[in-house]
Amino acid sequence: MYDRPIAPWEHFPKTLTISELLNPLKTIKEYFDTGLPKKKFDKIDQWRDFVLKYDYYNDPKLGPESLxxxxxxxxxxxxxxxxxxxxQTDLNRLPGRISKDELKVERREWDYYPITLSDDEIIDPYITLEKCFKGFPPQLYRDHLHEWLHAALSTQADFDVLPPSEVMAFHECIKRLIDAGWLFKERLNHS
Known part of the structure; x- marks a missing residue:
């Protein structure tokens, strides 16, 4: 269980460049340059499996570097x-929201359409972002990713540190965040 107090500045981005801080959509778009959400899900699913099993990640061709x-x-x-x-919230400008009619058009026309979100969350993906970051604020999200990295590279599984229920909840959050990010990327590219 996570019980460390978090200072407000710990939520600030730590890995983005100045230009990415000024335009975070750039980083969201770049994330998908290496594949559709389905491909991202496969990697997250594989990573989760190594966190939960008594096995460790070591790609035969690339080693642990790919993880x-x-x-x-x-x-x-x-x-x-x-x-x-x-x-977007600070600017009171929330691009990326659509109507129910637009939802039907997108479903027909897009190569990939989110599979982890409800129709309401697809219409307004900010709902998903708010839920994800309420459950896993940025520093907690960072800490979980870091714990997952250690667990997946370790030869021992430690279910006291990473209870399977927490792993599964975080896994779901990651996938939902990916789907919401995909919606923003696609909608803002086409607007």
Whole structure:
């Protein structure tokens, strides 16, 4: 269980450059340059499995470095989506919301459509961002990713540190955040 007090500044982005801080959508778009959400889900699912099993991650061709890349990408993506949420909320400008009619059009036309979100969350993906960051504020999110990295690279599983129920809740949050980020990327690219 996580019980460390968190100072407000710990929620600030730590891995983004100045230009990415000014334009977090840039980082969100770059995250998807390496694949659709389905591909991201496969990597997150694989990572989760190594956290929960008495096995450890070591890609035969790339070694543990490929997991470190997934860690870095997801950490930067989380910081960018959190910053995007804060920026848009502060500006009282929430682009990316759609109507129910637009929802039907998107479902027909897009190559990938979110599978982890309800229709209401697809219509307004800010709902998902707010829920995810309420359950896992940025520093807690960072801490979980860091714990996952250690657990997946360790030869021993420690269910006292990472209870399976917490792993599964965090896993769901990551996937929902990815789907919400995808919606912003696609909608703001087409607007």
């Amino acid at each position: 470190l890349l997934v860690y870095d990408q997801n950490l930067r993506f989380m910081e960018a989506t959190h910053l995007f949420l804060i920026n």
